[in-house]
Amino acid sequence: MSATALKFRQASAGSAAFIAYSALIYLFLYLPIVVIVLFAFDAKPVPGLPLAGFTTGWFAQASADPVLVGALLTSTKLAFFSAALATALAMPAAMVLAWFPTRFKSLILCLVLGPVVLPQLVLGLGFVSLLRGAPNLVGEPAIVLAHTTMTASYATMVLYSRLLGFRRSYIEAAMNLGANELTVFREVILPLTLPALIAVFLLAFTDAFGEFIVAWFVAGFTKTLPIVIWTSLRQVISPKVNAISTIIILASLALSVLAQLWVIRQARPSARVGA
Amino acid sequence: MTKRAGDIELVKVSKRYSGAAAVDDVSIAIEAGEFVTVLGPSGCGKSTLLRMVSGFVEPDEGDVRIGGASVTGLPPYRRDTAMVFQDYALFPHRTVAQNIAFGLRMRRMEKSQIARKVDAMLELLNLAGFGNRRIGEISGGQAQRVALGRALVVEPAVLLLDEPLGALDLKLRKQMQAELKGIHRKLKLTFIAVTHDQEEALNLSDRIAVMNAGRIEQFADPETIYNRPASRFVADFVGEANLFDATVIGPGMAQLVGDGSTVALSGDGLPPPGSRLTLAVRPEAIAVAATGKGVAAIIEDILFSGSVRRIVGRLANGQRVTAMQPAAAFTPALGQSAVFAWTAEAAWIIRP
Amino acid sequence: MERISGGSPTILPSQRRRRRFALAGLAPLVLWQLVFFVVPLLILLVISFWTMRNYRLEPGFSLENYRAVFADPALWRSLVLSLETAFFVTLACALLGYPVAYFIAKKAGRFRIVLLIAVIAPFWISIVMRISAWRILLGENGVINQALISLGLTSEPLGGLLYSPVSTAIGLVYAYLPLYVLPLYAAIDRIQDSWIDAAKDLNAGPVRAFLEVTLPLSLPGLVVGAVFCFIFGLGEFVTPALLGGGKQLLIAQIIQDEFQRRQDWPGGAAIAMVLLAIVFTLLLLSMRYLRIASGERP
Structure with a gap:
């Protein structure tokens, strides 16, 4: 056998090993998700093997459960507010950080990044302590405040890094042709960054929807979906919960995949002129 | 701004970045209708100079005057200048025609009038029929012309060109030099270009300002610059010299x-x-x-x-x-x- | 591009306008983060010096809570166990994640983006749901045991799978592996193939090329991932609460317990501050390292 052929064999063997190994990791990552979806459709009242038979009954039961449905609605509502607030806070700040010479820039970046890198537990405790002075906020307002703080943090970072790659000359060209700051934003910045903004909103929404740790501390009697699931886990896991989890998981996967596709597509340099 | 005189005056302008002078006490007077090129190596401050005229950079000291009136402190959108950017900066979410129309829309011109002017500009630049193309669908030379058209259509007192031909290959560059010169002759606007390409400067300009380390070493017509350089730097940078x-x-x-x-x-x-x-x-x-x-x-x-x-x-x-x-x-x-x-x-x- | 003052006595109208824009853009976020992030942490810090008397918070300045963290053997054991667990989880994530990140960055070709997104996507699903799935998988009558029995590999269900430090570790690795792959991918992606080829051209074997070029250049990604993984592994109580069984509590569970069940806020706050100190130290060290690695002078 020639040396090249041997090398090629080694290379393809190496690639095969890589593929096999990566497949195992992906299996590891998706196995629990598959399990939840699987048992949401299984007739057995206590999840376990062997499977008893296909049913969609748990979905019907879940949709008839006022606690589950109420929690789903609450979570959706609160996550929407948090995501909207976070995006609204993040965009102007990211523009300034990316495009204006700013004093204390690294300090501000640390402040912005803080809630992402510190343990969520500590964040939750901090909120509990803060709420001691404002007990009226416990519950839904507190959850929105907390989730906005957390999601605004990486919303700013994502937008900031995206805007760093934004061609400044687009803005300058528009200004040069007579557009003032607001017009530049409406005519140039917004249309060109809209996908990134939507992506950031979706990520923030998904994250706020599923966030449990901080919400658990500040929720009071408010029941978000993760809190209801957590509480139900104290007992035997009902397939009803699997059914609603299935819906949420599929929605979360869809939203986050969509959002990330947008973020990554935006990351590529925009169509180069005359390439 | 009733009188649209295109003469430009920089009076003792300086700009420092982190202590280092990008533009160092420069004074220069450019007459209306002149084609002036600022020539110098990269980092000599020529782009900063151009951006001072357009309003993207404000001088730390000194005054910028267009048509005899001081524009220092005015934002770019209040200055009667239009710029052709080095990377063209054509809006990727707009068509060729929409790009050209942008400045006219900002001036709240009537729609029918905008359409007429855009068509005339496409004609002038040999781009008739390309109006509906997307920016990603045109060639480098066409993009260069669209950028030129977008700036010219607003009829500025001064046209600023930042390395206008830098992104083109050699053959296209020669061709565009001739076109640019022709357009200047036809429109009689003040053109200020910035380049590091001495041949381009010699070919295009009525006068050349050679810049080095934030200062203007010589400001004269191309023949004088080439034949009677005022300093070692000019002699060495423009053409080759022993x-x-x-x-x-x-x-x-x-x-x-x-x-x-x-x-x-x-x-x-x-x-x-x-x-x-x-x-x-x-x-x-x-x-x-x-x-x-x-x-x-x-x-x-x-x-x-x-x-x-x-x-x-x-x-x-x-x-x-x-x-x-x-x-x-x-x-x-x-x-x-x-x-x-x-x-x-x-x-x-x-x-x- | 800091403007050096001194040379410009006058502020031009256009500059004043820019400053106003900058201020208006930054102020909302900065104020928000001050009120809802910095102030809460400061309050927590203050509370950690207070005391509890008859189930009421009593302001004061006492170091008793901090003494307790290090003097109480149960607390101390939890802290050490938490650090060990976080360390093990980080190590496991690095070892499991590196080949995948390498595969995505260098071998996946046009599937790169799809595979990358597929790694990260599970991270966006609520941790409560993801971890609850592992109970179905690891339980005594869970999927894994049933599968093992039906395959004839074991006759009795393995009892130790769920509610053990091992299951906690599995859950944490599962939860934070995506978080580790992301920075690793970013670091490996930046390594140009030609550098690796150059090493091989200079007669380095694949292993040598990896050790001399790929590994050192991906080290920043390894460090960033490790810091995140460690911090998250240290400060989490959902996974140990759902999978750990409660025989040996991790420090995060104890903090949660102090606050929610025992209502001993100062005690909990003090432990949280110790945790925070560890996290800060790690962050500072890693930032210092990254700054040196990126060529900046420390």
Whole structure:
């Protein structure tokens, strides 16, 4: 056998090993998700093997459960507010950080990044302590405040890094042709960054929807979906919960995949002129 | 702004970044309708100068005047300038026609009038039929013209061009130089271009401002810049020049420092004997011979490039001298001694 | 591009306008983060010096809570166990994640983006749901045991799978592996193939090329991932609460317990501050390292 052929064999063997190994990791990552979806459709009242038979009954039961449905609605509502607030806070700040010479820039970046890198537990405790002075906020307002703080943090970072790659000359060209700051934003910045903004909103929404740790501390009697699931886990896991989890998981996967596709597509340099 | 005079004046402008001066106490007056090129190596401050006129950079000191009125402190959208950006900055979410129409829309012009003006501009730039193309669907040369059209259509008092042809390949660049020159002749606007390409500057401009380290070294028409450089930097940067340090030893005579060869000088008002000066001699003005009057050098390198031959020698003082000879002329052999000679008129004197 | 003052006595209208824009853009976020992030942490810090008397918070300045963190053997054991667990989880994530990140960055070709997104996507699903799935998988009558029995590999269900430090570790690795792959991918992606080829061209074997070029150049990604993984592994109580069984509590569970069940806020706050100190130290060290690695002078 020639040396090249041997090398090629080694290379393809190496690639095969890589593929096999990566497949195992992906299996590891998706196995629990598959399990939840699987048992949401299984007739057995206590999840376990062997499977008893296909049913969609748990979905019907879940949709008839006022606690589950109420929690789903609450979570959706609160996550929407948090995501909207976070995006609204993040965009102007990211523009300034990316495009204006700013004093204390690294300090501000640390402040912005803080809630992402510190343990969520500590964040939750901090909120509990803060709420001691404002007990009226416990519950839904507190959850929105907390989730906005957390999601605004990486919303700013994502937008900031995206805007760093934004061609400044687009803005300058528009200004040069007579557009003032607001017009530049409406005519140039917004249309060109809209996908990134939507992506950031979706990520923030998904994250706020599923966030449990901080919400658990500040929720009071408010029941978000993760809190209801957590509480139900104290007992035997009902397939009803699997059914609603299935819906949420599929929605979360869809939203986050969509959002990330947008973020990554935006990351590529925009169509180069005359390439 | 009733009078749309396109004359520009920079008065003692300076701009420092982190302590280092990008533009250092520059004063320059450009007449309306002139095509001026600011020429210099990268980092010399020429782009900062251009951005001061457009309003993207404010000077730390000094004043910028357009049409006699100070515009310092005015935002870019209040200045009667339009810029062609180095990367063109054509909006990718708009078509060719929409890009050209942008400035007119900002001026709240009527729709039908905008359409008419855009069509006329597409016509002028040989882009008729391309109006509905997306920016990603046109070639580099077309993009260059769209950028030009987008700036010209608003009829600015001053057109600013930031390395306008830098992104084009050589052949296209030549063609666009001619087009640009033609458009300038037709519209009679003030054009200020910034470039590091000396050939482009020499071809395009009425006057060239050569910039180095934040200062303007010389501001003159292309012939003067090329034939009578005001400083060593200009002589070296524009075209190619052999620079010799010399001492005046008598009327019309000088001696090369560290070499001992004497050379003839021409012109009136030469400095008195004993004073130092620098001679700039273009390679094409130097003739190489086996013997005779001139400066002796050892031949180090001979490069053949079609019609001419480049001969590099080393003087006794270690300095290199380059001559450009017709390929048919005498060719010495490597390592041999030869004589490099030029006329007194070919040696331009730069006073320190 | 800091403007050096001194040379410009006058502020131009256009500059004043820019400053106003900058201020208006930054102020909302900065104020928000001050009120809802910095102030809460400061309050927590203050509370950690207070005391509890008759189930009421009593302001004061007492170091008793901090003494307790290090003097109480149970607390101390939890802290050490938490650090060990976080360390093990980080190590496991690095070892499991590196080949995948390498595969995505260098071998996946046009599937790169799809595979990258597929790694990260599970991270966006609520941790409560993801971890609850592992109970179905690891339980005594769970999927894994049933599968093992039906395959004839074991006759009795393995009892130790769920509610053990091992199951906690599995859950944490599962939860934070995506978080580790992301920075690793970013670091490996930046390594140009030609550098690796150059090493091989200079007669380095694949292993040598990896050790001399790929590994050192991906080290920043390894560090960033490790810091995140460690911090998250240290400060989480969902996974140990759902999978750990409660025989050996991790420090995060104890903090949660102090606050929610025992209502001893000062005690909990003090432990949280110790945790925070560890996290800060790690962050500072890693930032210092990254700054040196990126060529900046420390």
